[in-house]
Amino acid sequence: xxxxxxxxxxxxxxxxxxxxxxxxxxxxxxxxxxxxxxxxxxxxxxxxxxxxxxxxxxxxxxxxxxxxxxxxxxxxxxxxxxxxxxxxxxxxxxxxxxxxxxxxxxxxxxxxxxxxxxxxxxxxxxxxxxxxxxxxxxxxxxxxxxxxxxxxxxxxxxxxxxxxxxxxxxxxxxxxxxxxxxxxxxxxxxxxxxxxxxxxxxxxxxxxxxxxxxxxxxxxxxxxxxxxxxxxxxxxxxxxxxxxxxxxxxxxxxxxxxxxxxxxxxxxxxxxxxxxxxxxxxxxxxxxxxxxxxxxxxxxxxxxxxxxxxxxxxxxxxxxxxxxxxxxxxxxxxxxxxxxxxxxxxxxxxxxxxxxxxxxxxxxxxxxxxxxxxxxxxxxxxxxxxxxxxxxxxxxxxxxxxxxxxxxxxxxxxxxxxxxxxxxxxxxxxxxxxxxxxxxxxxxxxxxxxxxxxxxxxxxxxxxxxxx
Amino acid sequence: xxxxxxxxxxxxxxxxxxxxxxxxxxxxxxxxxxxxxxxxxxxxxxxxxxxxxxxxxxxxxxxxxxxxxxxxxxxxxxxxxxxxxxxxxxxxxxxxxxxxxxxxxxxxxxxxxxxxxxxxxxxxxxxxxxxxxxxxxxxxxxxxxxxxxxxxxxxxxxxxxxxxxxxxxxxxxxxxxxxxxxxxxxxxxxxxxx
Numbered sequence: 091x092x093x094x095x096x097x098x099x100x101x102x103x104x105x106x107x108x109x110x111x112x113x114x115x116x117x118x119x120x121x122x123x124x125x126x127x128x129x130x131x132x133x134x135x136x137x138x139x140x141x142x143x144x145x146x147x148x149x150x151x152x153x154x155x156x157x158x159x160x161x162x163x164x165x166x167x168x169x170x171x172x173x174x175x176x177x178x179x180x181x182x183x184x185x186x187x188x189x190x191x192x193x194x195x196x197x198x199x200x201x202x203x204x205x206x207x208x209x210x211x212x213x214x215x216x217x218x219x220x221x222x223x224x225x226x227x228x229x230x231x232x233x234x235x236x237x238x239x240x241x242x243x244x245x246x247x248x249x250x251x252x253x254x255x256x257x258x259x260x261x262x263x264x265x266x267x268x269x270x271x272x273x274x275x276x277x278x279x280x281x282x283x284x285x286x287x288x289x290x291x292x293x294x295x296x297x298x299x300x301x302x303x304x305x306x307x308x309x310x311x312x313x314x315x316x317x318x319x320x321x322x323x324x325x326x327x328x329x330x331x332x333x334x335x336x337x338x339x340x341x342x343x344x345x346x347x348x349x350x351x352x353x354x355x356x357x358x359x360x361x362x363x364x365x366x367x368x369x370x371x372x373x374x375x376x377x378x379x380x381x382x383x384x385x386x387x388x389x390x391x392x393x394x395x396x397x398x399x400x401x402x403x404x405x406x407x408x409x410x411x412x413x414x415x416x417x418x419x420x421x422x423x424x425x426x427x428x429x430x431x432x433x434x435x436x437x438x439x440x441x442x443x444x445x446x447x448x449x450x451x452x453x454x455x456x457x458x459x460x461x462x463x464x465x466x467x468x469x470x471x472x473x474x475x476x477x478x479x480x481x482x483x484x485x486x487x488x489x490x491x492x493x494x495x496x497x498x499x500x501x502x503x504x505x506x507x508x509x510x511x512x513x514x515x516x517x518x519x520x521x522x523x524x525x526x527x528x529x530x531x532x533x534x535x536x537x538x539x540x541x542x543x544x545x546x547x548x549x550x551x552x553x554x555x556x557x558x
Numbered sequence: 559x560x561x562x563x564x565x566x567x568x569x570x571x572x573x574x575x576x577x578x579x580x581x582x583x584x585x586x587x588x589x590x591x592x593x594x595x596x597x598x599x600x601x602x603x604x605x606x607x608x609x610x611x612x613x614x615x616x617x618x619x620x621x622x623x624x625x626x627x628x629x630x631x632x633x634x635x636x637x638x639x640x641x642x643x644x645x646x647x648x649x650x651x652x653x654x655x656x657x658x659x660x661x662x663x664x665x666x667x668x669x670x671x672x673x674x675x676x677x678x679x680x681x682x683x684x685x686x687x688x689x690x691x692x693x694x695x696x697x698x699x700x701x702x703x704x705x706x707x708x709x710x711x712x713x714x715x716x717x718x719x720x721x722x723x724x725x726x727x728x729x730x731x732x733x734x735x736x737x738x739x740x741x742x743x744x745x746x747x748x749x750x751x752x
Contacts, residue, residue, distance in 0.1 A: 106744040107737055113719045116737045118744060120752035128641065130591035148752060156589055176589040183591045220752055227640040227664060243642035243668035245729075253734045255741055259717060291576055292634040292660055325637060327663055359750060391576050391637070410575040410632065505585035512608070524580040524638060526603050 093366025095263050096332050097298045100238045100363070104221050106255060117258040120220040121237075122148055122250045123206045124193070126184035127155040127505070128225025132248040133187040143191040145254045150215050151188050152196040154205045156180055156506050159468055159495035162198045177506060191251075202345075204471025204497040207231035207439040211315065212471055214344025218333035218360040223250060228439050228521065229328075230321040234314035235341070236333035236363045238298065241322065261327055262372040264297040265365075268305040270380035275555035277449070278313035279441060279519070279538035281305070282320040283385035283395045285377055291393040294326025297373060300365060301331050305379055311340040312445040319440045320521050323392040332364040384554055386426050387523045387536040389414035394523075398541065398553050401425050417525055418533050419513075426535065426551050433516040434465040434492075434546040435528070436539055438502040441519035442470030444477055446539040451483045453543035453557050454490040460549030465492035466508065468500040492546070504529040517545040559673045561727030563700045565654050567627035570617050571691035577631055578638035579665060583647050585639075596643055597650035617691070618651070627654045628695060630687045634658070636665025645669040655697045657704070659684040670720035671730060677704055677714045699724055 094102070107116040136143070143149065156177035162169050165185060169178050188195035196202045202213055206224050210216040210232055218236035223229055225247045232239030242256065249256055268281060286293075299321055306314070314331050321329030338357055341347045348356040383397035394414055396402060402415065405422035415422060420429070436442070436450050447469065459465045467487045469475040475497055478484055484494045501508040502520040510516050510532025519542050523534035537545070540554035547557065587599035605616050612619045629648065635658045636644060645668045648656070655675040666676045677697055679687075683706070687693070696705040699721060704712050723730055745751075 107740050111718060112722070113733070114717065116734065116740065118741070127588050131593055131642075134592065155585075174589070180589050180591055217752075225640060225642075227638065229640075241640035241664055243640055243645075243664065243671065245642060245668065245671040245731075249731060249734055252731065253738065253741055254745075255734055255737070257719065257730055257734060291637055292662070295634070295660065295663055322638075322664075325634070325662060355750075391578065393576075409573065413574065503580075503585040505588055522578075522580065522638060524578045526584055527580050530584070530586075530603055531608075 092370040093368040095365040095369040095371060096236060096300050096330055096363055097238065097263050098369070100219055100221065101260060103219065109259060114257040114259045117256050118221065119223050119250050119254055119256060120148065121150060121210070121215055121222040123150045123210060123222065123224035123229070124247065125151070125155055125206050125224070125226065126153045126180050128244050129247055130180065130183050130187065131244050132251060133191065135248050136191070136251060141252050143193060143251045146192045148254060149193045150210060151193050152203050152206060152209060153181055153184055153198070154497070155499045155503065157498045158507050159498045159500045161496060165198070173507065201472045201476065204473065205439045205442065205499055207319065208442060208470035208474070211235065211311070212344070212473055214341055214347035217341065217347065217356070218337060218363050223256070227322045228319055230326070231315055231319040231439055233318040233321065233328050233330040234311060235337055236330055236360065238328050238330060240327045262297045264294060264299045264326065264373040265371040266299050266301050267374070267376040268301060268303040268379060269376070270305055270378040272305070272379055272382065275540055275558050276379070276382050276384055277538040277540055278309055278316040280382055280385045281377070281379055282317045283387070283392065283536065284382055286320065286324045286392045287385070287395040288377060289324050289375060291323060291391050292325040294321065294324040297326045299326045299329040301329060306331055307334065310445065311336060312443040315443065316440055320392065323521060333360050384538055384541045386541065386551060388418060388420050388426050390417055390523055390525050392521065392523060392536060395536070396426065398427055427553065429551045430515065431463055431517050431545050431550055432514040433510060434459070434463060434542050435468070435501045435516055435518040435520065436542050437466065437468030437470070437500050438520035439470065439499070440521045441539050442468060442474070444474050446519065447474070447478050447483050449539045450543040451486040453540060453554065454492070454547065455486050457490055457547050459491040459546045463546055463549050465546045466495060466501055467492050468495045469497050471497045501528050503527060504532070517542045517551060559723065559727050559729050562654065562673060562675070562724050564696060564698050565627055565675070566694065566696040568622070568692050568694045569628045569630045569657070569687065570623050570626045571630045571688055572617050573632055573688045575632035576634045576637055579636055579641050579644040580638055582636070582644040583641060588641060588643055593643070593646045596647045599643070600647040600651050624652060627652060628657060628697065629653050629655070630657045630691070632658065632688070634660045634662060637662040640664045640668070642668045642672070645672045645674045649674050657684070657687060670717065670724070673724065675699060675716070675724065679704060679712050679714055683712050
């Protein structure tokens with residue numbers, strides 16, 4: 091028997107009833123994050139069955155997906171004035187559900203409201219060794235702290251609300267080793283895009299990934315969050331990074347982090363959360379980032395990605411490739427660099443944190459967004475928004491001609507008022523370039539905040555290394 | 559959930575790889591608070607043109623598609639978002655099984671809880687099914703086998719407890735509720751509290 095991996099340690103710590111041949115494990119969940127979109131049907135079922143929420147103290151609730159990114163004065167006429175009727179009803183239903191079931195909601199007006207995967211770490215609810223779920227596939231984000239975070243469906247939301255548990259089979263494990271030093275202008279987003287390009291959008295199916303290696307150790311928490319966030323785009327359920335001093339430093343003093351003697355006990359427990367030297371993984375891949383370039387997608391899934399100086403691949407006759415480049419209106423064997431841009435979106439649970447906004451501000455400072463380009467900068471949380479305004483970042487964005495918004499998922503997924511028009515091309519710091527993801531007929535090019543900022547100034551897809 | 563032991567139907571073929579759940583149900587249809595009418599959103603941007611007219615050559619618009627219970631899809635079907643609206647919409651449209659060479663994790667889990675059977679087969683069988691749309695096949699949940707009209711039978715994996723629930727027509731929540739005592743005990747005996 092080899093040693094245990096980080097994932098196995100967290101897994102073992104949460105098994106209430108072990109799995110058998112006939113039944114999956116009863117698996118305990120430490121933190122359940124809920125938002126307005128994937129929970130209403132679960133709350134309806136709860137109401138019909140007359141059951142309570144078993145552990146409202148382990149539920150973190152907010153509203154982010156369908157919320158407008160302009161100020162909302164009140165939940166009645168104020169909300170109706172800035173939202174379509176159906177999302178407005180969904181938002182009001184969330185408020186009512188949380189009141190009825192005794193769940194504290196971080197709603198409009200709360201300085202702790204924001205994107206689910208941004209506020210968890212920010213308030214210190216995301217901690218090493220926890221199991222964290224949400225009706226959202228980007229729950230893998232929380233793995234940056236050595237937690238096991240994964241997305242669930244609405245039926246499973248009901249399971250967690252009623253029992254604080256899920257039925258789970260143990261996934262396989264996969265090690266991703268990242269080595270080498272990043273060059274200026276190349277970021278964590280480029281690492282994860284390159285990795286997905288290498289492993290494919292199904293390379294991680296059935297696995298929990300652990301990101302390891304010297305490069306990962308050098309990353310700050312925001313960068314680690316970006317990497318773990320897009321784990322699901324490689325098909326894996328969860329992506330984890332062993333906690334270290336960087337993790338503890340980030341968490342210390344946050345509102346929900348342990349305090350005093352509890353903090354010392356927590357640190358002692360968290361230090362053991364790393365893979366043993368002789369841990370065995372079911373699968374292993376490596377990436378050297380020493381010569382990594384900024385990455386951009388050319389197609390309609392995050393695995394269709396190229397280094398920014400290279401051409402779109404040659405057409406080998408693959409039907410899915412042809413469908414993708416036809417939708418994107420790009421040509422095989424031609425560069426993406428220089429392609430005209432209509433919209434630039436900086437935001438989403440992938441890249442909307444303070445360090446992302448600072449990177450964008452550094453490139454935009456004293457410059458103007460190109461004529462004909464619309465740029466949206468949407469902070470991941472109200473706290474980030476406040477902090478960015480204190481630092482004067484907002485002034486840099488607005489002086490450059492960008493729009494500065496309230497926190498939310500915004501243009502990542504085309505279900506609130508922020509959408510692409512048909513045929514519009516958007517350089518986006520979000521996580522999915524699926525057909526119509528940002529609005530019907532919209533075309534998405536995924537990239538880092540740096541590439542997004544450089545492209546906004548140039549009006550075409552541009553290499554951020556030349557804008558530094 | 560309805561009981562299912564065997565399902566015999568002709569197939570609809572969607573020969574595209576990596577179909578994501580944003581295509582199955584676009585996000586703008588996720589604003590409802592119930593699941594009523596969700597089938598109208600199924601593949602809506604591939605099924606209808608900008609004027610709301612059906613696109614004739616899209617597989618689900620072809621004559622007889624509404625009566626077919628089995629969808630054969632390209633590799634890695636259901637990737638992307640965790641929205642359970644995707645299996646809800648397929649189920650409400652009438653689909654009861656999806657066959658592919660690979661099905662994404664979250665979509666597969668969600669499907670099993672909604673009477674939609676994910677059937678993963680070898681690439682050779684998959685290729686044959688993609689190349690022969692409209693053939694009649696049988697998905698035998700009890701035997702964990704897929705029967706082809708050529709006389710060939712191939713096995714497919716299905717999580718045993720999910721299979722039990724589909725065969726009996728029961729949902730999984732009841733089993734979890736029966737474990738409440740174990741859950742309380744677990745919470746009391748933990749070395750740390752979340």
